[in-house]
Amino acid sequence: xxxxxxxxxVAARVRHEVGRGNEVAVVVSAMAGxxxxxxxxxxxxxxLYDTAExxxxxxxxxxxxxxxxxxxxxxxxxxxxxWLGWQLPVRTMGNHSKARIHxxxxxxxxxxMGGGQVAVIPGFQGQMEDGRVSTLGRGGSDTSAVxxxxxxxxxxxxxxxxxxxxxxTDPRIVSRARKLDRITYEEMLELASVxxxxxxxxxxxxxxxxxxxxxxxSSFEEPGDDPEPGTMIxxxxxxxxxxxxxxxxxxxxxxxxxAKIIVTRxxxxxxxxxxxxxxxxxxxxxxxxxxxxxxxxxxxxxxTFTVPRADLARAVDIIEGLKATIGFNRxxxxxxxxxxxxxxxxxxxxxxxxxxxxxxxxxxxxxxEAISTSEIKVSVLIDEDExxxxxxxxxxxxxxDGEQPAA
Amino acid sequence: xxxxxxxxxVAARVRHEVGRGNEVAVVVSAMAGxxxxxxxxxxxxxxLYDTAExxxxxxxxxxxxxxxxxxxxxxxxxxxxxWLGWQLPVRTMGNHSKARIHxxxxxxxxxxMGGGQVAVIPGFQGQMEDGRVSTLGRGGSDTSAVxxxxxxxxxxxxxxxxxxxxxxTDPRIVSRARKLDRITYEEMLELASVxxxxxxxxxxxxxxxxxxxxxxxSSFEEPGDDPEPGTMIxxxxxxxxxxxxxxxxxxxxxxxxxAKIIVTRxxxxxxxxxxxxxxxxxxxxxxxxxxxxxxxxxxxxxxTFTVPRADLARAVDIIEGLKATIGFNRxxxxxxxxxxxxxxxxxxxxxxxxxxxxxxxxxxxxxxEAISTSEIKVSVLIDEDExxxxxxxxxxxxxxDGEQPAA
Numbered sequence: 001x002x003x004x005x006x007x008x009x010v011a012a013r014v015r016h017e018v019g020r021g022n023e024v025a026v027v028v029s030a031m032a033g034x035x036x037x038x039x040x041x042x043x044x045x046x047x048l049y050d051t052a053e054x055x056x057x058x059x060x061x062x063x064x065x066x067x068x069x070x071x072x073x074x075x076x077x078x079x080x081x082x083w084l085g086w087q088l089p090v091r092t093m094g095n096h097s098k099a100r101i102h103x104x105x106x107x108x109x110x111x112x113m114g115g116g117q118v119a120v121i122p123g124f125q126g127q128m129e130d131g132r133v134s135t136l137g138r139g140g141s142d143t144s145a146v147x148x149x150x151x152x153x154x155x156x157x158x159x160x161x162x163x164x165x166x167x168x169t170d171p172r173i174v175s176r177a178r179k180l181d182r183i184t185y186e187e188m189l190e191l192a193s194v195x196x197x198x199x200x201x202x203x204x205x206x207x208x209x210x211x212x213x214x215x216x217x218s219s220f221e222e223p224g225d226d227p228e229p230g231t232m233i234x235x236x237x238x239x240x241x242x243x244x245x246x247x248x249x250x251x252x253x254x255x256x257x258x259a260k261i262i263v264t265r266x267x268x269x270x271x272x273x274x275x276x277x278x279x280x281x282x283x284x285x286x287x288x289x290x291x292x293x294x295x296x297x298x299x300x301x302x303x304t305f306t307v308p309r310a311d312l313a314r315a316v317d318i319i320e321g322l323k324a325t326i327g328f329n330r331x332x333x334x335x336x337x338x339x340x341x342x343x344x345x346x347x348x349x350x351x352x353x354x355x356x357x358x359x360x361x362x363x364x365x366x367x368x369e370a371i372s373t374s375e376i377k378v379s380v381l382i383d384e385d386e387x388x389x390x391x392x393x394x395x396x397x398x399x400x401d402g403e404q405p406a407a
Numbered sequence: 408x409x410x411x412x413x414x415x416x417v418a419a420r421v422r423h424e425v426g427r428g429n430e431v432a433v434v435v436s437a438m439a440g441x442x443x444x445x446x447x448x449x450x451x452x453x454x455l456y457d458t459a460e461x462x463x464x465x466x467x468x469x470x471x472x473x474x475x476x477x478x479x480x481x482x483x484x485x486x487x488x489x490w491l492g493w494q495l496p497v498r499t500m501g502n503h504s505k506a507r508i509h510x511x512x513x514x515x516x517x518x519x520m521g522g523g524q525v526a527v528i529p530g531f532q533g534q535m536e537d538g539r540v541s542t543l544g545r546g547g548s549d550t551s552a553v554x555x556x557x558x559x560x561x562x563x564x565x566x567x568x569x570x571x572x573x574x575x576t577d578p579r580i581v582s583r584a585r586k587l588d589r590i591t592y593e594e595m596l597e598l599a600s601v602x603x604x605x606x607x608x609x610x611x612x613x614x615x616x617x618x619x620x621x622x623x624x625s626s627f628e629e630p631g632d633d634p635e636p637g638t639m640i641x642x643x644x645x646x647x648x649x650x651x652x653x654x655x656x657x658x659x660x661x662x663x664x665x666a667k668i669i670v671t672r673x674x675x676x677x678x679x680x681x682x683x684x685x686x687x688x689x690x691x692x693x694x695x696x697x698x699x700x701x702x703x704x705x706x707x708x709x710x711t712f713t714v715p716r717a718d719l720a721r722a723v724d725i726i727e728g729l730k731a732t733i734g735f736n737r738x739x740x741x742x743x744x745x746x747x748x749x750x751x752x753x754x755x756x757x758x759x760x761x762x763x764x765x766x767x768x769x770x771x772x773x774x775x776e777a778i779s780t781s782e783i784k785v786s787v788l789i790d791e792d793e794x795x796x797x798x799x800x801x802x803x804x805x806x807x808d809g810e811q812p813a814a
Contacts, residue, residue: 041475042475052488053477057470087539
């Protein structure tokens with residue numbers, strides 16, 4: 001949420017929903033730039049700041065927005081009040097600065113909403129069992145919104161974002177990308193985790209667990225009588241119940257946040273490969289695609305895998321430290337790789353999806369460096385320079401191109 | 408409190424006090440400019456903003472400082488934690504945006520302090536009986552500090568301000584103004600209410616009621632082993648117990664916040680004058696000095712009085728509305744007046760104090776437009792242009808000039 005102009009727009013949207021007879025709870029984020037400013041103060045105070053106090057400082061950003069939105073609504077004649085994390089409370093567990101929502105008390109909230117009052121709730125914040133302020137980690141407001149929707153059993157959870165919905169792929173790369181009317185939680189999770197930055201992965205996982213129907217909408221649109229519908233994120237069952245026609249493939253995602261590591265000539269004996277990945281897991285480094293190349297000399301093997309780019313240096317350090325124990329030859333790294341994923345619930349029953357992907361890329365001379373698959377996704381690792389080309393040819397190959405270039 | 412540099416200075420001061428074996432609770436204000444920024448947002452949201460939501464927005468300023476100071480202390484190796492208004496809680500009553508502190512729960516606070524932990528408390532904020540956030544009105548952090556000191560029965564309440572103590576008069580006007588070592592609550596109240604802006608009047612009144620020994624110090628000084636002592640505000644009994652030599656007069660204050668109103672030819676009959684002041688009181692306009700000039704024609708009288716300059720237009724409006732009922736001639740206003748006050752507990756037994764004041768001013772040709780007195784104060788109203796001259800000659804006349812010009 002940006003400055004007062006943005007708050008007024010949100011207030012107008014809320015008034016519109018109230019006018020349609022809806023009971024409304026609004027979860028707000030901080031004003032644009034505010035969280036960065038507050039985090040900056042904390043870093044200035046101490047590079048190793050106390051996370052409980054960090055939460056006290058940073059939670060104030062959403063607190064300010066909630067008060068301002070509630071007073072703007074009241075000034076418009078819409079009854080409203082703010083409910084801070086500790087006032088409901090939003091009960092959290094785990095660690096400060098990255099807490100998890102455990103439970104939300106809704107008694108007071110539902111009474112107020114039942115009386116026609118709009119509830120304005122600062123996202124991102126909650127209260128620990130010991131009564132202290134907690135926050136959910138960056139981007140936590142989406143998760144707060146879904147958690148509130150689940151707690152009050154909302155009919156729908158509308159999330160206003162920088163985009164006006166979920167697309168078949170990044171519209172900046174493919175002008176004929178199409179906005180999806182509907183997408184399943186599973187597909188959204190795969191798209192979110194492989195680089196489509198519409199919603200926080202946590203919030204989608206929570207929506208799936210709690211069965212919250214989420215709608216992604218644009219926060220830039222003027223609130224009119226007939227707002228442009230966004231993308232509904234719903235369960236597979238709901239889509240099947242409505243006998244919607246299903247696409248085989250929902251979308252193409254790309255992700256440039258990984259780096260490739262090759263460890264050469266690892267002795268091909270039981271436990272050798274595991275002894276690489278154990279220490280990485282202990283260091284909380286997430287290893288994604290893994291390939292064990294057969295070497296001619298069967299006594300040794302090359303192991304290729306990806307890690308988040310941000311963890312590359314740390315991962316290399318850890319593996320170097322294992323050289324004496326494991327006895328490999330050397331470590332080759334390549335941060336300039338991209339992961340391209342084809343996602344769709346429909347692919348479960350169609351063996352040809354992966355084959356079409358490999359053929360399409362091969363036809364354009366794009367080399368596949370690694371492959372990983374899940375039930376509803378096929379991912380390949382390619383040279384980063386070929387990202388846009390790969391996304392474009394796959395979007396066409398799977399019949400996703402729209403009639404008109406996207407706006 | 409300004410930015411991080413200021414917070415680090417406060418942290419160093421606290422560490423110094425902890426090092427001397429003191430148990431410390433710190434009450435903090437918002438960073439410089441922060442409250443104005445937040446109030447600005449509220450005014451932008453709505454000129455007639457909801458005060459309960461205003462409190463939610465504005466209280467965040469002190470919340471941020473409390474978190475930052477606590478984490479700075481921890482980074483210095485001093486155990487500390489923040490206690491927000493609702494966490495203690497600081498129980499308040501009255502109206503949002505100008506609440507009064509009713510009671511402070513100190514159990515958790517005293518346990519933590521007893522365990523060697525510094526308590527960092529955001530000033531200016533509390534919690535209403537219904538659980539909502541409240542604030543005490545601008546400058547309320549001084550009052551919070553005194554209230555906390557009273558609740559935990561502190562030995563002393565040090566208040567760090569823009570100045571290094573209370574002076575016999577404004578050092579910008581009289582270079583030989585002297586810093587006072589001690590002043591009584593009563594004297595401080597008179598000095599505060601007549602324009603010496605060192606401390607909020609409310610905080611001094613509360614300190615007197617609760618018997619809190621307050622020390623006014625400079626927040627600009629570097630925390631060293633022997634900090635420059637400020638001014639102690641204590642009870643008259645304490646000063647008498649120590650058989651301190653007392654000055655007749657403690658200080659000279661000036662105040663340019665009043666305006667003069669003359670209502671001419673008011674019928675001199677019972678109730679006529681009261682019928683002016685009743686409606687002003689109802690409108691919460693504070694009338695200060697009142698003089699009823701005898702006119703030659705005994706059937707009519709001129710009434711002169713002062714009101715806060717900010718209320719002048721409103722006051723005139725109200726009186727104009729009474730013209731038909733009361734039947735006066737006209738209203739003359741003069742906003743360019745100043746109130747000069749001579750303050751001192753010692754004057755109670757010295758009838759000559761007022762006489763010396765009038766003579767000193769008359770000798771310099773300064774015309775006295777109105778007079779008011781209390782047990783420990785004599786105030787006169789003069790032309791605003793003569794403020795500095797009046798303060799200077801009175802400071803000398805009462806023997807207050809120091810040996811050396813003040814730094």
